[in-house]
Amino acid sequence: MTRAMRIAKLVVLLASQLAIVAAMSGCSIQPWVKPYEREHLADPIMAFDRDPVSSAYLDHVFDAREGARGATGGAGGGCGCN
Amino acid sequence: MTMSRIARVLTGRPGKLLALALLAFIAAGHGGAAFAGVLAEDRADALYHRYQGGGVEIQGPSVLIRKKIGENFAVNANYYMDFVTSASIDVKLSASQYKEQRTQKSLGFEFLHGKTTYTANVIDSKESDYVADTAAFGLSQDMFGDLTTVSLGFRRGWNHVYRNIKNADGGKERDPTFAEQMDTRAYTLGISQILTRNMIASLNVEAITDEGYLNSPYRSVRYVEPGDPRGFALQREIYPRTHTSNATAVIVKYYLPWRAAIEGNYRFYSDSWGVNANTLDVTYTHPWRRWIFDGRLRYYTQTQADFYSDLFPRLNYANFLARDKELASYTGYTIGLGASYEFSIPGAPKWIQKSTLNARLDHILIDYDNFRDATKTDPGNGIFAGAEPLYKLNANVFQLFLSVWF
Numbered sequence: 001m002t003r004a005m006r007i008a009k010l011v012v013l014l015a016s017q018l019a020i021v022a023a024m025s026g027c028s029i030q031p032w033v034k035p036y037e038r039e040h041l042a043d044p045i046m047a048f049d050r051d052p053v054s055s056a057y058l059d060h061v062f063d064a065r066e067g068a069r070g071a072t073g074g075a076g077g078g079c080g081c082n
Numbered sequence: 083m084t085m086s087r088i089a090r091v092l093t094g095r096p097g098k099l100l101a102l103a104l105l106a107f108i109a110a111g112h113g114g115a116a117f118a119g120v121l122a123e124d125r126a127d128a129l130y131h132r133y134q135g136g137g138v139e140i141q142g143p144s145v146l147i148r149k150k151i152g153e154n155f156a157v158n159a160n161y162y163m164d165f166v167t168s169a170s171i172d173v174k175l176s177a178s179q180y181k182e183q184r185t186q187k188s189l190g191f192e193f194l195h196g197k198t199t200y201t202a203n204v205i206d207s208k209e210s211d212y213v214a215d216t217a218a219f220g221l222s223q224d225m226f227g228d229l230t231t232v233s234l235g236f237r238r239g240w241n242h243v244y245r246n247i248k249n250a251d252g253g254k255e256r257d258p259t260f261a262e263q264m265d266t267r268a269y270t271l272g273i274s275q276i277l278t279r280n281m282i283a284s285l286n287v288e289a290i291t292d293e294g295y296l297n298s299p300y301r302s303v304r305y306v307e308p309g310d311p312r313g314f315a316l317q318r319e320i321y322p323r324t325h326t327s328n329a330t331a332v333i334v335k336y337y338l339p340w341r342a343a344i345e346g347n348y349r350f351y352s353d354s355w356g357v358n359a360n361t362l363d364v365t366y367t368h369p370w371r372r373w374i375f376d377g378r379l380r381y382y383t384q385t386q387a388d389f390y391s392d393l394f395p396r397l398n399y400a401n402f403l404a405r406d407k408e409l410a411s412y413t414g415y416t417i418g419l420g421a422s423y424e425f426s427i428p429g430a431p432k433w434i435q436k437s438t439l440n441a442r443l444d445h446i447l448i449d450y451d452n453f454r455d456a457t458k459t460d461p462g463n464g465i466f467a468g469a470e471p472l473y474k475l476n477a478n479v480f481q482l483f484l485s486v487w488f
Contacts, residue, residue, distance in 0.1 A: 030227060031226060031227025031228065031229045031276075032229070033229060033276050033278060033279050035227075035228070037279045038276070038279065039279075040279060040280050040337040041276060041279065041280075041282055041337070043337065043341070043343075044374075045337075045341075045342070045343045045367045045369055045374060046282065046335055046337055046343050048274070048282075048284060048333060048335065048345075050367075051127070051422075051440065051483070051485065052127075052146065053127035053129050053144055053145075053146040053160075053483060053485075054127075054129065054420075054440070054442060054481055054483060056144075056146075056160075057129065057131050057144060057162075057481065058444065058479065058481075061133060061444075061446075061479055062382075064408075065408065065414070065446065065448065065475070065477075066359070066382060066384065066408060066414065067351075067353075067357040067359060067384050067387070067408050067409055068327075068329065068349070068351035068357070068359035068361065068382070068384060069290060069327060069329065069351070070268070070270075070288035070289075070290050070327060070328075070329035070351070071270075071286040071287060071288040071329035071330060071331040071349055071351075072286070072331065072349075
């Protein structure tokens with residue numbers, strides 16, 4: 001097993017445990033950035049993927065020219081700033 | 083738990099970990115969501131793209147539409163085409179220039195339930211010698227007061243590989259004696275995290291595994307052949323029938339005090355063929371009046387695959403043989419500039435809320451460390467096989483697109 005594979009699995013495991021803890025605690029963790037403090041994060045220039053039609057095309061170009069692939073997608077709609 | 087214990091736990095199959103993650107997801111999704119999430123805005127994009135470099139020209143349209151149906155359901159559809167004219171260095175060496183067309187259609191569904199978004203996508207891609215069908219499923223969960231979003235995804239691809247040959251009329255047709263398959267499975271994990279009121283970060287991990295016919299039915303490798311006037315001869319490439327890769331990317335985006343944004347993206351990649359790659363990507367975004375400008379610098383470097391060689395010592399030198407330049411050792415640089423202009427479409431109906439016209443140009447330069455330009459072999463002038471100049475790729479990627487929010 002490669003080092004990268006071990007790191008990837010460690011991340012999955014830790015994220016899972018984090019989610020379980022969150023569920024058991026009834027999501028009682030208080031956000032340290034309040035919803036009314038997310039004005040800058042809600043600005044369109046802060047979107048990870050502002051133009052999906054363009055970024056999908058460029059990702060495809062790099063995929064075709066390079067040996068590496070994957071992990072290019074954002075976590076998806078998740079800045080909590082909507 | 084000690085690190086060695088963690089390592090032992092983590093030696094199980096990825097599927098077990100994903101099952102655990104899925105369980106955690108479901109638990110978190112029902113752990114007392116107080117506020118519902120929101121689906122992305124309704125939007126349509128019409129894009130023209132053009133790639134030109136290394137003797138290859140690819141252009142075509144892409145249209146993407148996404149529409150909410152009520153507050154909890156959304157549909158998106160994409161129609162994409164490539165018109166390819168290729169006289170690449172591979173083609174020049176072992177085949178003749180060709181024209182090809184690829185059409186890709188995709189349909190996606192999103193369903194929002196509380197703070198959980200479920201997605202399903204199907205993609206169909208067709209060209210005369212390659213048919214690919216893909217199905218993808220994903221879910222994402224907002225948590226910790228919407229500071230964190232965790233996403234999980236699974237993608238399965240079924241690919242049919244054919245080979246075109248010249249027919250009696252000089253046109254092309256499928257070789258009836260050749261038909262292969264290749265299957266893909268991909269597992270993704272994403273965590274997006276608000277760090278401060280000006281900073282957001284994302285971690286993406288993706289493991290992809292392929293099984294089946296993975297090389298090109300056209301490409302050749304070259305080997306030393308003293309009896310040939312060029313000093314080398316060609317044979318078909320042979321790849322392993324499995325390929326597994328892991329990629330981990332970290333993205334950090336920061337809002338600057340003068341209303342601008344800077345994004346840094348680092349990705350580490352490794353695979354079972356011995357390729358290790360690093361990608362570093364920095365984008366600066368600067369709005370000005372009705373404009374938004376983007377500047378991008380991207381650095382990419384990779385090591386070669388274990389079974390790659392520019393020139394093998396003899397025929398059938400090893401079980402696996404590759405001379406695909408994408409499996410060579412090289413470094414690539416990309417510089418990109420984009421501009422977006424927000425305007426009102428004259429006479430547009432009221433339901434169109436916003437529209438932008440966007441242009442983007444990216445220049446890609448790749449310096450190969452061990453892929454030579456075999457078309458320049460000229461023993462009469464002292465340029466022998468294996469001593470040709472190293473190949474460089476210069477390519478321009480242009481995009482022009484119109485976006486409408488409604």
